[in-house]
Amino acid sequence: MTITNATNGWGLIGTGRIAEDRMLPGINSYAGNKLIGVVSRDQGRANDFARRFNAQHAYTKFEDLLRNPDVTVVAIHTPNTQHAEQAIAAARAGKHVFCDKPMATNVADAERIVRECEKAGVKLGVNFHNRFMPCFIETKRIVDSGEIGNVMMVQLEASAGPAAASVAASWRADPAQAGLGTSMNVGVHAYDILRYILSSEIVQVSSMFETPAGVMERVSLSTFKFANGAMAQVNVNQTTPNPHNDFVIYGSKGRITGRALTRSRAGGELQVITNDGASRKAEFAAINAHEACVVGYSKMLLEGGAPSASGLDGLRSVQLTDAMGKSAWEGVHVRLAG
Secondary structure, three states: OOOOOOOEEEEEEOOOHHHHHHHHHHHHHOOOEEEEEEEOOOHHHHHHHHHHOOOOEEEOOHHHHHOOOOOOEEEEOOOHHHHHHHHHHHHHOOOEEEEOOOOOOOHHHHHHHHHHHHHHOOOEEEOOHHHHOHHHHHHHHHHHHOOOOOEEEEEEEEEOOHHHHOOOOOHHHOHHHHOOOHHHHHHHHHHHHHHHHHOOOEEEEEEEEOOOOOOOOOEEEEEEEEOOOOEEEEEEEOOOOOOOOOEEEEEOOEEEEEEOOOOOOOOEEEEEEEOOOOEEEEEEOOOOHHHHHHHHHHHHHHHOOOOOOEHHHHHHHHHHHHHHHHHHHHOOOEEOOO
16 A cells, blocks of 8 residues: 655765765655765765755764654665664664665674564665666566576676776775675675575575685685575676676576676676577666665555565575685585575
């Protein structure tokens, strides 16, 4: 049931590049949203963001934002290790929570976030924006329809290229703030979209990183086994120049090939071939998938339902990356609950 004459009062914690380029435009693009406040450690930066994006308040402490009764939902776009403290504080203040990925850098913190949001009765969403890319919406539709039969194997590459790893001054290059490297920076989107498309949980993982324990990995190669029997080979990296960013889904009755489609900032081509010889192609342009994800979450708050992706999806992602680190650094296969 649609709730009329209602508004989401947004507060944004963190004013980095993604917040500026992707999140704030997304918040402001939906008619049911109103930007109440922004938080930055620097008052001048907070003031600038408030002015440019029509926020009513500019803060330097997220606690002050949470005390504002007009704020009903909080978006968290800060360094990864800060997510748990801020999400839990928001939930305890009675605010809905939209958290950037990864939801947390360890399983215990992810479980705490889910538990506190459930206890407070607030909606917890995670910014896995690949779910809102038209190419993946169509891919899931094809898989769900049975057109290519039972999925047997997936091969996927997702790379931001070497330039993304050269930002030495960024918190993303600091293990104390980011947790893992490319697995959390790039990979979590790929891992989540596989769970989403296949409608199945990863039950076993074997990973290799190019670094020893405690060092930020730029190459993450993994093999996943899903509860439904499908397997996936996933190459996530921030080293390869001119990456393909392709994926292939092999089914018992056909194949789906996505060319240059695993990163939301670029468009590409989707091809479907079935065993009877039929073939078709479709072009997909790049979209602001972050904006689409924010709008989807915003509509859910006003119209009801569950977030996509949810806090449970965020927890599953953290459980997976934790297992990947164990596998890579200890040289073992790791099993997860299905």
